[in-house]
Amino acid sequence: MKTRPECDESQRFPGEQISSRPRDAGSDTGESAMTIWNRRAWLYRTGIGAAALAVMRGGALSAFADEPHITISPLNKLSDADEIALGRKFAAQIESEVEIVSNPVIGHYLEGIVSALAAQSQRPNLPYSIKLINSHEPNAFSIPGGFLYLNRGLVELIAEEDELAATLGHEIGHVVARHVVNRLLLSFEARSLLKPVLDNLNKKNGVVEQIIRKLGGALAMLAMLHFSREDEAQADLLGFYEMLRADWDPHGFLELFDQLAQLEKQLGGAPNQFLSDHPPTPERAEAIRRELKRVKIPANARKDSVRFQVFKSTMGLLPTPPKRPAPGGNSSQ
Numbered sequence: 001m002k003t004r005p006e007c008d009e010s011q012r013f014p015g016e017q018i019s020s021r022p023r024d025a026g027s028d029t030g031e032s033a034m035t036i037w038n039r040r041a042w043l044y045r046t047g048i049g050a051a052a053l054a055v056m057r058g059g060a061l062s063a064f065a066d067e068p069h070i071t072i073s074p075l076n077k078l079s080d081a082d083e084i085a086l087g088r089k090f091a092a093q094i095e096s097e098v099e100i101v102s103n104p105v106i107g108h109y110l111e112g113i114v115s116a117l118a119a120q121s122q123r124p125n126l127p128y129s130i131k132l133i134n135s136h137e138p139n140a141f142s143i144p145g146g147f148l149y150l151n152r153g154l155v156e157l158i159a160e161e162d163e164l165a166a167t168l169g170h171e172i173g174h175v176v177a178r179h180v181v182n183r184l185l186l187s188f189e190a191r192s193l194l195k196p197v198l199d200n201l202n203k204k205n206g207v208v209e210q211i212i213r214k215l216g217g218a219l220a221m222l223a224m225l226h227f228s229r230e231d232e233a234q235a236d237l238l239g240f241y242e243m244l245r246a247d248w249d250p251h252g253f254l255e256l257f258d259q260l261a262q263l264e265k266q267l268g269g270a271p272n273q274f275l276s277d278h279p280p281t282p283e284r285a286e287a288i289r290r291e292l293k294r295v296k297i298p299a300n301a302r303k304d305s306v307r308f309q310v311f312k313s314t315m316g317l318l319p320t321p322p323k324r325p326a327p328g329g330n331s332s333q
């Protein structure tokens with residue numbers, strides 16, 4: 001496995017700050033509504049939290065003390081609507097580059113998982129969606145605005161629903177923290193293309209699409225964005241708390257890391273972008289174990305479901321993936 005790149009400071013926005021404090025109600029996201037998340041944070045902060053949360057979660061009590069609090073970089077001026085518009089343009093390009101699985105059982109199941117996790121995220125108001133890519137290459141990634149993609153190869157790798165929830169919670173974490181959108185904006189800016197992109201975000205004139213194609217296509221652009229270890233750690237923790245609040249057992253992260261470690265062993269150092277970007281390192285597992293000690297996992301927290309097993313076996317009925325370069329090879333986040 002190739003060595004994971006260190007944090008590229010040129011891709012970090014000046015002023016971008018992360019803290020571990022709970023987010024204040026009505027804070028800086030630009031969302032005017034008091035969301036489910038910050039209602040809960042407010043309850044917690046005001047001391048009503050312990051009792052209220054126990055009631056809200058059927059006796060399950062969780063602490064929010066170490067959930068990353070994301071602040072928006074001053075250089076990211078995009079409104080949520082602008083970010084969604086940018087995401088839609090990227091999504092259209094991605095879907096012209098890969099084969100999307102069209103299966104109502106699969107689609108409905110995945111949408112259910114994502115909407116349950118996203119509702120418990122710090123950005124619950126985005127129009128989250130998920131599509132399955134017909135590729136055996138293990139991969140999952142997200143783009144601005146809440147558009148998630150999952151390769152069937154990753155589903156084939158995992159055994160239980162909580163591992164899938166950990167994967168998707170991590171990707172929602174990247175959306176929440178604006179990791180992709182921030183890097184894309186910097187990438188456009190570095191090529192003096194930020195102004196035409198922003199000027200045409202909400203126009204149907206094909207300008208942004210042309211720029212993406214000129215830069216090699218959506219997948220190639222995404223492959224250029226290397227997240228730092230800190231970004232990945234944030235996405236893990238954000239996903240951890242999404243899972244906990246949505247009543248999944250976040251031990252799923254540890255099981256997912258085990259599956260990735262096995263894959264790494266099987267591949268014996270063969271290049272795989274997903275592993276390169278998401279190494280199952282002792283540090284990632286340790287961070288999750290540390291968090292597990294700080295929260296109470298409800299006795300009835302979900303680990304697996306019949307629906308997951310039906311979903312997984314439906315994979316076997318899908319047509320063979322197309323023999324073109326696997327999208328998972330170069331676009332994982």
Ligand SMILES: [Zn+2]
Pocket residue numbers: 170174227232235277278333
């Ligand atoms: Zn990631």
